[in-house]
Amino acid sequence: MKIDAGSRSQIARSFAPLRHEAAATFPSAGTLSRALTDLATPKAKAPYGITLRPAVAKLFCKAGVDSWMRAVHSFLISAALTDVSPIWASVTGYYSSHYSIRAIAHVFGFFQLYGVKQKAQLDLANNPLGCTYDPKKGGDREHRIYWKAVKAISLFSNDDLFTENDSSQDPSDSGHRDHANYKDFLQSFPTFQPLDREQVRLRIQRISAIEFSVPPIPSAKKYPDVESVQVIAYHRLVRFRDLLDEVLGGDNNFWSVHRDPPWARGMIDYQLVDADLDVE
Numbered sequence: 001m002k003i004d005a006g007s008r009s010q011i012a013r014s015f016a017p018l019r020h021e022a023a024a025t026f027p028s029a030g031t032l033s034r035a036l037t038d039l040a041t042p043k044a045k046a047p048y049g050i051t052l053r054p055a056v057a058k059l060f061c062k063a064g065v066d067s068w069m070r071a072v073h074s075f076l077i078s079a080a081l082t083d084v085s086p087i088w089a090s091v092t093g094y095y096s097s098h099y100s101i102r103a104i105a106h107v108f109g110f111f112q113l114y115g116v117k118q119k120a121q122l123d124l125a126n127n128p129l130g131c132t133y134d135p136k137k138g139g140d141r142e143h144r145i146y147w148k149a150v151k152a153i154s155l156f157s158n159d160d161l162f163t164e165n166d167s168s169q170d171p172s173d174s175g176h177r178d179h180a181n182y183k184d185f186l187q188s189f190p191t192f193q194p195l196d197r198e199q200v201r202l203r204i205q206r207i208s209a210i211e212f213s214v215p216p217i218p219s220a221k222k223y224p225d226v227e228s229v230q231v232i233a234y235h236r237l238v239r240f241r242d243l244l245d246e247v248l249g250g251d252n253n254f255w256s257v258h259r260d261p262p263w264a265r266g267m268i269d270y271q272l273v274d275a276d277l278d279v280e
Contacts, residue, residue, distance in 0.1 A: 007155040010124040017058040018254035032059040047134040064106035071099035086224030093229035094177035100236040161215040171219035179220040
C-alpha cells in the first residue's frame with residue numbers, strides 16, 4: 001500500500017497518545033459524541049474552532065478502531081447469511097463497508113454530531129487538539145457524509161474502492177442497501193439453512209480469493225448482488241487494518257491489542273490471496 005506522507009503523518013499523530021496506553025477496555029457507549037456535543041455551540045450558522053482536551057481528542061482513534069471492529073463483526077454476519085437471506089446478507093454486508101468508512105473517517109479526525117447537526121474535524125496536520133465545528137447542510141446524511149469525508153482524503157481520492165456513496169446513482173453501496181431494505185415485493189426468501197462455523201470460514205476464504213481490476217460496486221439493478229457487497233466490504237476492512245499496520249507497525253499498544261479481535265479468529269485472517277485458490 002502506497003501511503004502519502006501527509007496521510008502517514010496524520011495517522012501517526014492521531015494514534016500517538018495511545019502508544020503506551022493500557023488498551024483492555026473502551027470508553028462507555030457515546031463518550032465521544034457526548035463530549036463533542038457538550039463543547040458545541042448550539043444552532044451555529046458558520047464554522048468555528050475550539051481546542052479539545054487531550055483526553056477527548058484521543059477518543060477519535062478509539063472510536064475508529066471500535067467502528068472497524070463493527071465492520072468485522074457485520075462482515076461475519078453477512079458471510080453467515082449468504083445462502084440464508086439475500087436481504088440481510090446484503091444489508092449487513094453494506095453496514096460492514098459503512099463501518100469501515102466510519103473507522104477511517106474517525107482516525108482522520110472526522111465525527112458527525114447528530115444531535116446538534118454539526119461536523120467536528122480535528123486539525124491533524126498542525127494541531128491535533130484543534131477542532132473545527134461546521135454546521136451540516138441539508139444533504140449531509142449519515143450514509144453519505146462519512147463517505148464524502150473519506151473520499152476527500154488524498155490517500156483515497158483516486159481509489160475506486162472508495163466512493164461518495166451517492167444513492168441516486170447506480171451502482172452505489174447505499175443504493176443496493178436501499179433496494180434490499182425498502183423496496184416492496186422483493187420475494188427472495190430461500191429455505192432457512194444457517195451456515196456452520198466451518199462454512200463461514202470457507203465462504204470468507206472464497207471472498208478473499210476473488211480478484212478484480214475495477215471494484216465491483218454493487219448495483220441495485222442486479223439485486224441481490226451479495227458477492228459484490230461482500231467482496232468490497234472485505235477489501236475495505238482489510239485496507240483499514242493494513243493501513244494502520246503499515247503506519248503504526250507494532251509500536252502502538254492500543255492497535256496491537258485490538259487488530260485481531262478474538263471473536264473473529266479462525267474465521268477471518270485479513271489476507272487477500274491468489275484468485276486460483278481452490279475453495280468450494
